[in-house]
Amino acid sequence: MPIESSPNIPSPGVAGLRQVGTIDARTVRLTAGAKDQASVGSAPDAAATAAATFQPSQALDPGQAPVDTDRVQVIRRAIETGNYPLIPAKIADAMIAAGLLLRTPA
Template sequence: MPPIEVGPAGAVGAASARLARTAAGESSSGANGVTVSSEASAARATAPAASTAVEASAALDPGQIPVDTDRVELIRKAVQAGTYPVIPTQIADAMIAAQVLLWSHEG
């Protein structure tokens, strides 16, 4: 298999002030010295974006989160009062069980 060659990567940095000015309505000079209005640049930039709209599917909507608000309030009050039992071994066991559960669903 032939090697895959990748060209040099451009530097990643802050947005160019020239780009911000041209988006605000000023004209700018292109690479070949031709002055381009920001309206023409904006029209070219937005034309492809308008035709590639993405619609969200209702099948991906997870719906309501199943939270027992009464239980949450009971635990919150117990923590505030200092009466919530914190047992390190039970916490560690639950963390290990959660990791094993995640591992079993990966493969």
């Protein structure tokens, strides 16, 4: 069943629109199949070569996080023994300050 032109569709060239015709699916399958068969033999070699030549950049390595490990150990011991002072007002102030720092443009 062919698609008929609609009176609502503008003529070719108006605002970049053009009519679309039917295509022969056999042509598409044959063309795609020929291309796929031609590249089947070289695809694994290309993938293996790409994987073998990949080397991560040292420039993007962030390094170690700036953490004071001694201070972390002191806090862990204090929490384990129950000697770490939890002051809700200080925690709330620090959370608010961190939120403000995240919202401030650099």
